[in-house]
Amino acid sequence: MHTEQFSYHRAESVKHAVELLETSDDARILAGGQGLIPLMKKRELTPDALVDITQIDELRGIERTDDTIRIGGLSTHREIADSALLKETAPVVPRTVAHITGGQQVHNVATIGGNIARAHPGYDYEGALLSTGSQIVVSGPAGKQRVPVSEFVRGPCSTTLAETQLVTSIEIPVLSGDRRGGYAKKKEPASGNAIVGVATDLLFDDDQSTLVKSARIAVNGLQGCAVRLDATENRLEGKQLTPDRLEAAADDASSSLDSSAVLDNKKASAEYRLCLLEPQVQKSIRQAVGERTLYSQT
Amino acid sequence: MTPNHSDSGIGSSVSRKEDRKVLLGGSKGVDDIPLSDALHIQFIRSEKAHATFTVDATNARDVSGVVAVYTPDDIKQSETTTPNPFTLFSAPMEGVPYPDDSLRQRSFAEDKVHYHGEIIGMVVAETQRIARDALDEITIEYDIIEPVVTPQEATADDAAAIHESVPDNVAFEGGQGDRDLTDEQFENAAYTVELEKDAQRVSPTPLEPRAAIGQYDEATEHLDIIATTQIPHAYRRLLAQMLEHPENKIDVTVPDMGGGFGARQHPYPADVLVGWCAVDLERTVKWRSTRTENQLVENDGRGYEGTWEIALSEQGDILAVRADIRYDLGAWIARGAASLAEAGNLLMTGLYDIPAAYSHVTGIVTNTARIDAYRGVSATPMLMMLERLVSKVAKKAGMDPAAVRKRNFVDPDQFPYQTAGGAKYDSGDYERNFDIGLDELDYSSLRERQEQLREEGRYIGIGISCWTEVAGLGPCGHIDVATWGYGGVQVHPTGEVTVYAGSSNHGQGHETSLGQVASHELGVPLDSVTVVENSTKEVTEGVGTYASRTAALTGGAVAKSCRKIVRKGGKVAAHETGVTPDVIEFDDGTYYPIDSPEDAVTFSEVARQVHMGADIPEEMEPGLEEQTYYDPENCTWPFGTHMVVVEVDPDTGEYDIDQYVATEDCGVQINPAIVEGQIVGGIAQGLGQALYEEVEYADDGTHLSAPLRDETLGSSGGYTVPKAEHMPDITIKSTTTPSPHTPHGAKGMGESGTVAAPGAIVNAIEDAIEPFDIDPMTPPITPEKVWMAINREGKE
């Protein structure tokens, strides 16, 4: 298979990348290439130019700055899954990445920036970023901008990103306390993409506590964009977590959803996606809760 | 004289001789062969399923680096003879004539396309990249004809005819078995069950995409082909007919090949056109398909739909089976397609002593790519349906499905056993083999556990599927091509041995197993045996590898050649030691007179002596080399049972395979580790048929299953080749019931997993959710389908 011809430009800095994007009508950013190259090989995408951003050092690294964790846009799935900092401060993110398929070969090169920029409804990051209240940091001719994930993704494979902009980093607010994460996913067997993926971000005081200080749960794959499960969150937030409450919260998962927006396609009918939601929500929350002992209310 | 044993002989799980080369990165496929001045072919393929068309290639001809563009007119107007249509392997079944000649596949579409992906022409260029870019410069205008994509659509009253000469799209129709007796048995039955289902189209999908190289030498008029095929000699024969080129001026070589599974049994239009193009341009030309192109046109398997029925007596005896099958052939009848129907009928009674069977088959053309051999061929749909019916009718009669099977097995003393479908099974001991599986599962306690768990709201299911297959496909005369096994053996003066095998190795480990046969027979170490295969240049003759025939037929031919050699050597040893040949023993590579073992002569000494021609019996020719065309008296019929335990979550329809036990009896095993590998590999493909795989066409005939991974929004996500995470661990248990007629009692068994797994897995899932009173399910059984079956609305 051969892609069409294109010219290749290696950007040295974010500024340079933006300039390169501005000079071509139909330029695309090349990061890990795991989303882009297969499409170009099928000649479904035929950009005139590719701007390779992988040499830009400022897009790398995962670090803590005051009250946010900054994940450089070029961070690979592998780096994120292995990040001790993320496991500590936003565990839902590495937990999610563990469910991304394609094997280590994909994890070694595919990036978080490319994943969120492609905004494919079967991709996994969006739910985790939504649940953690992350901002997508975007740079373009007009400078830097922070866009909440919920605004960044407009629909299936569609974002607010302009053609001359790039994702430079993702910022996750740090919460103080014992933050726990879980991710449960029903895969489509061929592509490995999500039919339903549930990301759970829970905050407790410490690793014994069962009082849920905050609960943010988002589902991807279910609709064109990831959505928060408000009803489930409300059943948990500020409450003592009990087995009954956990189940009731999962049972309620679809009650705050617009069921007409649920995807209905060959991978799964809308009905079936909704059927999978409750058990996946349970699994995800349980993973986040982990070993702590839950007592039944009497 | 008795055969000899050594550590590497028959029955030993020696490591494969093929592995080292692969592991060191040294294997070479068609696409890996260095060529200095080859031109590259890209085929122009139809994007529509059913249309008349015109092609404008003007712009493509102007692309720099393009050497030639062939539209249909260019091919027809060339001085090189236009390729003849493909021929067929055989008529569909006894008493049914060959289908109309107009249905035989053509190498390219002249003015009408019949399926998505059909070849319209080709671009030949200096590089593959240039050829690919030039394809985009070709304009094809289509005038669409309403396509018929399924047998049902094709046989509807107002359906468009795909081929004018066959207005009803029915290519052939016929019955096999005793219809009246079968009907009568059904009337007398206490219980009957009918299943109306289809065994869906699946794609064999070898991991290496197809490729071919054609090299033509103008001076000698020799055409050299290097290609991905399972049947080099038969490929050559077909090419000779189609290109009207002398067979002795064509050679076909198959380098290392990444799988076949039946899909590489019969050549394709692309193969023929690569040869044609080499002749026309008098150049070396090369074609390598992309995965998409490969999937688009490589033959699918199965494509059976229809009605299957079983009749049971009050006591639990199976009285008859009946089937009415609509067989999807694709747009043209592929070379092997017609005869596959017959093969299925032969074994439609499975392992059971069933007095009556009748099967009616209608072969229907549709606007889709061709259907032909795929591992398991028609045994897969026929036995999947039979085994589903046996389980269902047992339940209907309130009997245990394992007990009904045991009651109906053909008994060991009934062999050779003539089936109601027309086969003659060579040997078997079904119950003994079956019981080993039941013991492994602890079947009766498992049934009790199933009951207990149901009370707790957990649903496990046990699925059983017994299997046989037409292995060791011979004897000659039953179809219109040769079906012997070819094996030549040459003993070098140094005592080393070269085996020339008429089969094709593409994963089955022949270099090892055929080497083991020679090592065993000649008493030489495996390391001194070399196996040559896959080449018309080096191997005199051959029929190829398909239908699980190599162990029995090539192995048999090699053994027979070895035995001729041992006999000849015995005469030399007798001459040398001054005794008569009848008192010479041969054991572990040495000859000795019975009464004076100290006078031993080694095999390699004898080899040197015969080679030199000095001091050998007077009437004897020098040289130690023999060949055998082994025409067996029958096919071989291996057998066994797969038993599967699943647990289904009724809330979501998701399932887990908890246990998978496969019992096997393929007669004498040459290399048990290779046998196990074949079983597990076959199970993966059978599991794919049961749970994941399905070739999909859109209503307009667009093929949708080409990519193995697809991110197109709304698509199915791709064609699922089962992954490591989808497979359970598998327990294999064997018994040995030798074939009475092959030289070692080997039967062959390459397809069993693919035959047995679908029925066993489907039965297990249906058994698990039986309390929900479900309708029979249609594979591939996705969790969503299970969930729908359990929760279907308006359930009675």
Place this chain on the structure above:
Amino acid sequence: MTVEKEEVTVTVNGESHVVSVEPRELLSQTLRERMGCTEINIGCESAICGACTVQSDGKSVKSCTRFTVQADGADIRTVSDLADEGTLTDIQQAFTDEHALQCGYCTPGIVMAVDEYLDHNTDPSREEIRNEALQGNLCRCTGYENIVDAVETAAEKLD
């Protein structure tokens, strides 16, 4: 459209090469067609089968889904570079001992992926081998069981 070729320096199995390629040339194509690395197999072309897996700076990647220009400066290893003067590595040896290959088309890619995987997880469970170590590869012949056995055996030996 004519585009400028790019000059790329890559080290392949210890040997340094400078090539001038169209930007669209895939790493798999450069390695196979220019450097004779035909041990890299092309199975799916959609980044799923892993038959084309090589290691780039020690990390396994699917070479059919990389442009050669992205490999500028990289140190590439293929399966041909593993064995030391013909002595198979523990992983390679385990593959033949366990009958973990049939046609062998998937094998070079799987071995390269497993070679990296066992560096990170030295004692994987069978489930981890199926879900993680082999997640990026397809095999149509073996049904995977013997591959799982081989990875288990190799992990024990490497320990």
